[in-house]
Amino acid sequence: MPSTPDASRTAQQVNDSDWMDHAIRAGLVAYGVVHLLLAWLAVQLAFGEKKESASNSGALHYLAEQPMGRVLVWLIAVGMLLLVVWMVLEVLFGQRHEEDTTKAWRKRATAAGKGVVYGVLGWSAVQTAIGQGSSKDxxxxxxxxxxxxxxxxxxxxxxxxxxxxxxxxxxxxxxxxxxxxxxxxxxxxxxxxxxxxxxxxxxxxxxxxxxxxxxxxxxxxxxxxxxxxxxxxxxxxxxxxxxxxxxxxxxxxxxxxxxxxxxxxxxxxxxxx
Known part of the structure; x- marks a missing residue:
């Protein structure tokens, strides 16, 4: 098994890699799609045409009902997982060059919070894709x-x-x-x-x-x-x-x-x- 320094070095290399950039981009696209769907549901709510809950889970359920929707929901789940991986790497290695210790820990806390948000959304996407969960909060x-x-x-x-x-x-x-x-x-x-x-x-x-x-x-x-x-x-x-x-x-x-x-x-x- 690799030593701890070797494992740490490998993780840093992954965080700094072009592959990680591509993974983050895929996750951000998925996150953007969820927000566009959420905006559409909010407009429907405004004009009294509400069908799904105007929430993240409601947006995922709305997408799942469309042609090829469950496939797209699975892709969103994968995208959120990639963003969670990014946030974990940011917590561990993203602030290693930050000289201000307080600022570094604040950024780590922010990354951890974002990771939780992405993780919850990703889990909601998995539940939606397999037909579980509810569009209600x-x-x-x-x-x-x-x-x-x-x-x-x-x-x-x-x-x-x-x-x-x-x-x-x-x-x-x-x-x-x-x-x-x-x-x-x-x-x-x-x-x-x-x-x-x-x-x-x-x-x-x-x-x-x-x-x-x-x-x-x-x-x-x-x-x-x-x-x-x-x-x-x-x-x-x-x-x-x-x-x-x-x-x-x-x-x-x-x-x-x-x-x-x-x-x-x-x-x-x-x-x-």
Missing amino acids: GTDSTTAKLMDLPAGQVIVGLVGLGIVGTGGYLVYKGWSEKFTKELDVQGTTGKDGSAFVLFGKVGYIAKGVALAIVGGLFAYAAITHEPKKSGGLDQALQTVLEAPFGQVLLVAIAIGIAGFGLFCFARARHLSR
């Missing part, structure tokens, strides 16, 4: 289980605040255009670059707003001690729809989510890491 039952734990109400509240914080960071990242670091120079210059930056800007802001609403629902559930008041993305978008000018706001968020999907395609083409 089921967050109220999950919240109820958390509420039953010691200090469960506090835990749910902290989860809500964490989600709100994540949403706020995405809005900041979109507004400040910090996401441009994820594109190479060609991806941020010229007419195409301007379009890619616009996709990223509206995409990150829209995702951040949607997440902040999800977090707010969790926090409200914690305050009222009513698990059914919590909800995933589907319930968050429904909350937007019920607000004044909700239909317009929901369509705007849907456009933003679609923009994020297109930004994923742009990032796959102009990957910088």
Whole structure:
């Protein structure tokens, strides 16, 4: 068996390889497809034509019902697995040249969080592909289980605040255009670059707003001690729809989510890491 240094060196070589770049690009394309489907379901919700839950799982179920849909869902599952591998390598080796230790650990934590998101989406895709799972989020039952734990109400509240914080960071990242670091120079210059930056800007802001609403629902559930008041993305978008000018706001968020999907395609083409 190879020694630990040899194994570490091999993993670093994999992380730095052209093969890994191709794998990441495939995963980003899959992630973009999910967001475009999600945007379409949000538009359907806005105009009262809702068939599937406007959530990641709902988007996968919608895709599975299309011709060759299950094959495409399997491809998305593989794409998410590739992104998980990327995030694991980023946690282990991606920050080895970072001189600021605090910044390096913050980036590792961010990579770990993204890995969890990709992993959950990938598992949902596998369940959808094999005909299991549901297009419903089921967050109220999950919240109820958390509420039953010691200090469960506090835990749910902290989860809500964490989600709100994540949403706020995405809005900041979109507004400040910090996401441009994820594109190479060609991806941020010229007419195409301007379009890619616009996709990223509206995409990150829209995702951040949607997440902040999800977090707010969790926090409200914690305050009222009513698990059914919590909800995933589907319930968050429904909350937007019920607000004044909700239909317009929901369509705007849907456009933003679609923009994020297109930004994923742009990032796959102009990957910088």
